[in-house]
Amino acid sequence: MKTLSQxxxxxxxxxxxxxxxxxxxxxxxxxxxxxxxxxxxFPLSVSPDTRLLRSIxxxxxxxxxxxxxxxxxxxxxxxxxxxxxxxxxxxTSQPIYLIVLGKVLAQWLMCAIPLxxxxxxxxxxxxxxxxxxxxxxxxxxxxxxxxxxxxxxGAALTxxxxxxxxxxxxxxxxxxxxxxxFGAGAVQAVIEGDSPDPNFRLLAATLICAIVFAPWAxxxxxxxxxx
Amino acid sequence: xxxxxxxxxxYASPPNLxxxxxxxxxxxxxxxxxxxxxxxxxxxxxxxxxxxQGDAYRVLFVHVPAAWMGMLLYVVLAFYAAVGWIxxxxxxxxxxxxxxxxxxxxxxxxxxxxxxxxxxxxxxWWVWDARTTSTLILLFLYLGFISLQSAIDDSxxxxxxxxxxxxxxxxxxxxxxFSVQWWNTLHQGATLRIAKETSMAGSMLAPLLTMxxxxxxxxxxxxxxxxxxLIREREPMAALALAEVTK
Numbered sequence: 162m163k164t165l166s167q168x169x170x171x172x173x174x175x176x177x178x179x180x181x182x183x184x185x186x187x188x189x190x191x192x193x194x195x196x197x198x199x200x201x202x203f204p205l206s207v208s209p210d211t212r213l214l215r216s217i218x219x220x221x222x223x224x225x226x227x228x229x230x231x232x233x234x235x236x237x238x239x240x241x242x243x244x245x246x247x248x249x250x251x252x253t254s255q256p257i258y259l260i261v262l263g264k265v266l267a268q269w270l271m272c273a274i275p276l277x278x279x280x281x282x283x284x285x286x287x288x289x290x291x292x293x294x295x296x297x298x299x300x301x302x303x304x305x306x307x308x309x310x311x312x313x314x315g316a317a318l319t320x321x322x323x324x325x326x327x328x329x330x331x332x333x334x335x336x337x338x339x340x341x342x343f344g345a346g347a348v349q350a351v352i353e354g355d356s357p358d359p360n361f362r363l364l365a366a367t368l369i370c371a372i373v374f375a376p377w378a379x380x381x382x383x384x385x386x387x388x
Numbered sequence: 389x390x391x392x393x394x395x396x397x398x399y400a401s402p403p404n405l406x407x408x409x410x411x412x413x414x415x416x417x418x419x420x421x422x423x424x425x426x427x428x429x430x431x432x433x434x435x436x437x438x439x440x441q442g443d444a445y446r447v448l449f450v451h452v453p454a455a456w457m458g459m460l461l462y463v464v465l466a467f468y469a470a471v472g473w474i475x476x477x478x479x480x481x482x483x484x485x486x487x488x489x490x491x492x493x494x495x496x497x498x499x500x501x502x503x504x505x506x507x508x509x510x511x512x513w514w515v516w517d518a519r520t521t522s523t524l525i526l527l528f529l530y531l532g533f534i535s536l537q538s539a540i541d542d543s544x545x546x547x548x549x550x551x552x553x554x555x556x557x558x559x560x561x562x563x564x565x566f567s568v569q570w571w572n573t574l575h576q577g578a579t580l581r582i583a584k585e586t587s588m589a590g591s592m593l594a595p596l597l598t599m600x601x602x603x604x605x606x607x608x609x610x611x612x613x614x615x616x617x618l619i620r621e622r623e624p625m626a627a628l629a630l631a632e633v634t635k
Contacts, residue, residue: 314556318549322539331535332553335528336560339567346571367563378556385548 170255174263175270182271188236193275196229200283211288218287219297219348226276226301227308227337233272234312234333235326237264238383242320248387257380261317265309265376273305293351300357303364304344310375311336317382339367400477402623409612409619416612420605427598435592447505449595453603455498458526461491461607462558465533469554472547479615481547482622484554485537486614490607492530499523518569525564529557543622 165173182189203221204214241247241264250260277298284294315333319325347360399405431449438445465487472480502520503513514520533553540546 314552318536318552319539324539328536328539331528332532335525335532335564336556338525339560339563342567342571363567374559378552382549382552385545385552388545388548 165255167255167259170259171263171266174260175267178264178267179271182267189271189275192229192232192272193279195232196225196276197279197283199225199228200287204287215288215290215352218284218289219300219345219352221287222280222283222297222301222348223304223341223345226273226280226305227334227341229276230272230305230308230312231326231330233268233309234316234329237268237309237313237316238320239316239325242387247383251383251387257383258376261313261376261379261383262372265306265313269306269309273301273309276305277301289348289352293348296351296357297348300344300347300361300364303361303368304340307340307364307368307371308337310371310379311340313379314375314382317379317386320383320386340364343367400475400479402479402619405479406616406619409616413609413612413616416605416609420602420609423598423602423605427595427602430595430598435595438592441509444505444508447501449599451498451501451505452596453600454494454501455523456600457603457607458491458495458498458523461487461494462526462529462561465491466554466558469551473551473555478544478547478623479619481543481551482615482618483611484550485547486611486618488530488533488537488550489614490610492527492534494603494607495523495527495530499527518565518571522565522568525568526561529561533557 200221203217207213207217238247241250251257280298280301281294284297289297312329312333315329316325318332319328322328343360343364347357347364350357350360399408427449431446435446435449437443465484468480468487469484471477472484499520502523506515507513533550536553537546537550540549
């Protein structure tokens with residue numbers, strides 16, 4: 162029997178999840194449409210005034226990204242849990258940490274990257290000028306992995322429970338606050354003519370902490386849920 | 389008996405803890421009731437009217453202890469959750485769940501009293517300042533813990549899942565607190581702030597300290613009482629075994 166190295170396992174997990182997602186593209190594109198539609202509702206509900214839109218743009222885009230991430234979290238473990246694959250994965254000799262990291266990475270590639278690419282366009286619609294749409298995209302690029310990593314803890318804890326998606330959002334939304342503050346803060350700083358640098362650094366620091374600690378906590382949570 | 393050692397593990401057993409909690413509750417509940425009455429009397433009738441805020445400042449005697457307990461109990465909750473996780477002790481998990489309700493209650497109380505205090509002094513019910521906002525987030529953390537535990541039917545899984553949430557939460561609390569503080573300083577220049585008192589008059593400090601002590605004792609009493617209920621609910625055999633022993 163061939164045993165996989167840890168990097169081999171990671172690559173296999175990501176490849177498998179991406180393949181599965183590719184065969185059911187509508188799930189993934191749904192997240193993107195949701196993101197775009199939610200953001201479109203804001204000018205309609207608030208006001209089409211460009212000045213106002215510009216000032217709320219970072220917050221609106223970021224909150225929409227957080228909400229969209231909940232769809233990704235719902236898919237993160239649930240399908241593999243339902244058909245028993247997840248249990249088999251935990252039975253392998255590979256560390257659970259790695260399984261979580263691989264699944265989050267795959268989910269990030271297929272759900273978050275489209276959002277990041279779409280964000281500058283939405284930023285322009287909200288009247289962001291010059292390079293601030295790209296700062297918005299960069300902040301989402303750094304922030305969405307944190308969101309998915311922290312969210313994976315909630316998704317793992319609520320596995321197999323009734324109303325698990327509602328519960329996940331209740332558990333992880335408060336933990337998203339620092340990411341939201343730093344991410345939206347970076348864009349806000351650029352709009353106000355400041356440097357986004359401090360916020361980017363804080364975001365990067367949060368990301369590093371999340372990569373180190375979150376999969377570990379999610380692994381513990383998975384063990385609790387699959388006991 | 390020359391030396392007395394306390395066998396801590398003895399109280400990891402539900403029947404023993406059940407009995408101990410039952411003995412301790414009155415020792416905390418009665419003084420707490422007395423201190424509440426004394427503290428409220430001192431605070432509402434004896435303490436002088438503040439020359440700036442008038443009588444409105446008296447909310448402080450409830451608000452400050454409530455806010456303290458709300459924060460403190462989350463730390464205690466996370467501590468018990470961690471102990472339960474590490475030593476696989478059932479009663480620590482029960483302790484964490486019984487703390488969560490009281491903690492959420494105090495956090496909610498501090499928000500309500502804070503808003504009642506804010507209306508006459510700041511002229512508004514709600515201010516998005518760093519402290520108010522982080523208290524609100526603390527309430528969300530409590531509610532997340534409580535609703536996760538109530539969604540899981542298997543009490544062992546509920547305890548362990550709650551422990552993960554509590555430990556992740558406690559790691560995040562400082563990050564959330566600082567991020568909210570930075571967010572606030574970034575967005576608004578001058579926020580409304582409680583004027584820094586140079587020093588508190590003794591006649592105001594005494595009722596405050598009395599109320600804080602009363603809230604501490606109340607928390608211990610109610611948590612132990614709820615712990616007894618949880619033991620009865622989850623380990624009916626433990627309560628039964630105890631009845632056999634004491635008969």
